[in-house]
Amino acid sequence: xxxxxxxxxxxxxxxxxxxxPRPHTTTTLLSPSNCxxxxxxxxxxxNPVSFDTSVMRSLLDGHNLDDRDWLFGLIVQSPLFNRQERxxxxxxxxxxxxxxxxxxxxxxxxxxxxxxxGVFRGxxxxxxxxxxxxxxxxxxxxxxxxxxLAVKIGVHIFLWGGAVKxxxxxxxxxxxxxxxxxxxxxGCFAMTELGHGSNxxxxxxxxxxxxxxxEFVINTPCESAQKYWIGGAANHATHTIVFSQxxxxxxxxxxxxxxxxxxxxxGNVCPNIRIAECGHKxxxxxxxxxxxxxxxxxxxxxxLLNSVADVSPRGEYLSSIKNVDQRFAAFxxxxxxxxxxxxxxxxxxxKIGLSIAIRYALTRRAFSMTPNGPEVLLLDYPxxxxxxxxxxxxxxxxxFAGLELKMMYVNRTPESNKEIHIVSSAxxxxxxWNNMRTLQECRxxxxxxxxxxxxxxxxxxxxxxxxxxxxxDNNVLMQQIxxxxxxEYIVCQTKKQPFRGLGLEHMNNPVxxxxxxxxxxxxxxxxxxxxxxxxxERDLLGRFVAEVSQYQAQGESKESAFNLVSPLPCFVNYxxxxxxxxxxxxxxxxxxxxxxxxxxxxxxxxENLHRGGVExxxxxxxxxxxxxxxxxxxxxxx
Ligand SMILES: Cc1cc2nc3c(=O)[nH]c(=O)nc-3n(C[C@H](O)[C@H](O)[C@H](O)COP(=O)(O)OP(=O)(O)OC[C@H]3O[C@@H](n4cnc5c(N)ncnc54)[C@H](O)[C@@H]3O)c2cc1C
Numbered sequence: 001x002x003x004x005x006x007x008x009x010x011x012x013x014x015x016x017x018x019x020x021p022r023p024h025t026t027t028t029l030l031s032p033s034n035c036x037x038x039x040x041x042x043x044x045x046x047n048p049v050s051f052d053t054s055v056m057r058s059l060l061d062g063h064n065l066d067d068r069d070w071l072f073g074l075i076v077q078s079p080l081f082n083r084q085e086r087x088x089x090x091x092x093x094x095x096x097x098x099x100x101x102x103x104x105x106x107x108x109x110x111x112x113x114x115x116x117x118g119v120f121r122g123x124x125x126x127x128x129x130x131x132x133x134x135x136x137x138x139x140x141x142x143x144x145x146x147x148x149l150a151v152k153i154g155v156h157i158f159l160w161g162g163a164v165k166x167x168x169x170x171x172x173x174x175x176x177x178x179x180x181x182x183x184x185x186x187g188c189f190a191m192t193e194l195g196h197g198s199n200x201x202x203x204x205x206x207x208x209x210x211x212x213x214x215e216f217v218i219n220t221p222c223e224s225a226q227k228y229w230i231g232g233a234a235n236h237a238t239h240t241i242v243f244s245q246x247x248x249x250x251x252x253x254x255x256x257x258x259x260x261x262x263x264x265x266x267g268n269v270c271p272n273i274r275i276a277e278c279g280h281k282x283x284x285x286x287x288x289x290x291x292x293x294x295x296x297x298x299x300x301x302x303x304l305l306n307s308v309a310d311v312s313p314r315g316e317y318l319s320s321i322k323n324v325d326q327r328f329a330a331f332x333x334x335x336x337x338x339x340x341x342x343x344x345x346x347x348x349x350x351k352i353g354l355s356i357a358i359r360y361a362l363t364r365r366a367f368s369m370t371p372n373g374p375e376v377l378l379l380d381y382p383x384x385x386x387x388x389x390x391x392x393x394x395x396x397x398x399x400f401a402g403l404e405l406k407m408m409y410v411n412r413t414p415e416s417n418k419e420i421h422i423v424s425s426a427x428x429x430x431x432x433w434n435n436m437r438t439l440q441e442c443r444x445x446x447x448x449x450x451x452x453x454x455x456x457x458x459x460x461x462x463x464x465x466x467x468x469x470x471x472x473d474n475n476v477l478m479q480q481i482x483x484x485x486x487x488e489y490i491v492c493q494t495k496k497q498p499f500r501g502l503g504l505e506h507m508n509n510p511v512x513x514x515x516x517x518x519x520x521x522x523x524x525x526x527x528x529x530x531x532x533x534x535x536x537e538r539d540l541l542g543r544f545v546a547e548v549s550q551y552q553a554q555g556e557s558k559e560s561a562f563n564l565v566s567p568l569p570c571f572v573n574y575x576x577x578x579x580x581x582x583x584x585x586x587x588x589x590x591x592x593x594x595x596x597x598x599x600x601x602x603x604x605x606x607e608n609l610h611r612g613g614v615e616x617x618x619x620x621x622x623x624x625x626x627x628x629x630x631x632x633x634x635x636x637x638x
Contacts, residue, residue: 067134071114074119075141093454107149136406140345159241167308169306198476207256208246232290238263240260253309272297278290336424343427482562486548486562
């Protein structure tokens, strides 16, 4: 046989080995192993939880528990949410195999299901803290299940609906709010342009007024003015809020918001509107982000959202807010609710990631310490504890802080608006950054299993990454907070008045004196750590003000002096810790772990525990794991 024939014959033999069934010849039989009889803790009959979890839950969720359970119930009942039963338990999770277009249509079907069951009732037409808390609670539940669904609803209700509510007046409320709640139209929110995202004041879309016809004319004058990333625009939205420069008699009155139809009720794009797709994203593919161009589109004069400023039929510009900066700030009001929901949802997602990673670490074993000995639980490795437990402790702190932010928001008054803007920006940035770090650690802590989409942590990284960018880029928000703190500091120092709000009140007290001997017990005490932070903040603020003033003395404007002193004055990260009843908890399941002894809980503000009646429960131990607390504080400190 020549070489060619030998190779052909060899290939045929290999192929037939693959194709023809052969008797299986095993030399060893699988012997029973502990792994095969493994049962995850939630399925085991002996319940390891030694305290009332409902009390813990009511502390953490904080409000509207029945509403949350009702919505969880609706979600698990419907096949639209990929219900699966395993081991007697029901699981729901988005299907990661679907195409972008399938995901977008599923989002709309899920919205229809929730709409029919009254989930959105009162979200825009209801008023008062109770209605708002119900809305926030239900939105949190939705975001835990499917981020695309939450964002798509958020754009329609919080951004489009919020803009109509906050920037519009009675004529807009009567016409649009109930219709929005009932999804008779689908709204989107076109603020960002290709050329201007964070710098909203720089948007290039132009709107002029035609007094002969009583219409506004909206135009996209150049490619960089195309609206970009607009959630809902690519496939479904019928109306948009357009943010545009308003020119009256040739004079620019700054950015204003208008209602503009972009599709008819059959889904056809309106005349003089062009729409394109933003394409596949690293997450959130159930949301149809799109680009919009306006080619001299005409809308009635009444479509200007006129709570801040109006234009008379004859074309006179009317506004009770004469200060251009204040007028612009008023137009950004709808973004505050978005920041509150993003901050809160980031906390819930970190909780899910940590629950998954910690449960896994309580079941997964790797390496044995003795020959033929049992392998060690991952969570019994000190390094594993140090990776996950500080993150767990931090998320308890953030959970309470997020609750406090929600309470501030729903009980807002005109006087508290500035503080809410600052706190919501700070928490949005801090919690979303923390969420991404937490998810990455959890992903790695689960090893290869963390990569599997079904285990959720991996997809969360893609889904929630955008939290640091939309509704205010985190770095840009941090700069705004720094400016606000700087302004507060300068005003109080110059006018010799006490600090009030923004977490700077500690500066009304004498400068803390640190003990000369730093023993371990002192280092671990929360009083010492707070003193340290207060000193740090005083020092950073003082130095920051001095540097800005130095540049101003050299002729720089306040704005440019501020930018010259940046990079980020990171004291802002800490400024709100005073308002954080930060607590350290470790789940009771961990108490069986070597090295941790008992489960423990420590809080610098026990109010929450007293309220929940948990104090005195057997698992409550005053005391703390010093290193964990230090990590928490340092992280807030930046
Ligand atoms: C998935 C998704 C959905 C979105 N949905 C909507 C929507 O529905 N409607 C809408 O209007 N917009 C939407 N956006 C747009 C979003 O709000 C913007 O992307 C965001 O405001 C940031 O703008 P930008 O992308 O232009 O980034 P830029 O503003 O160009 O920022 C780029 C980088 O520069 C930095 N930077 C910017 N300014 C400064 C400065 N002064 N000093 C130092 N650093 C600076 C930022 O920190 C950032 O890292 C969405 C975006 C995404 C990704």
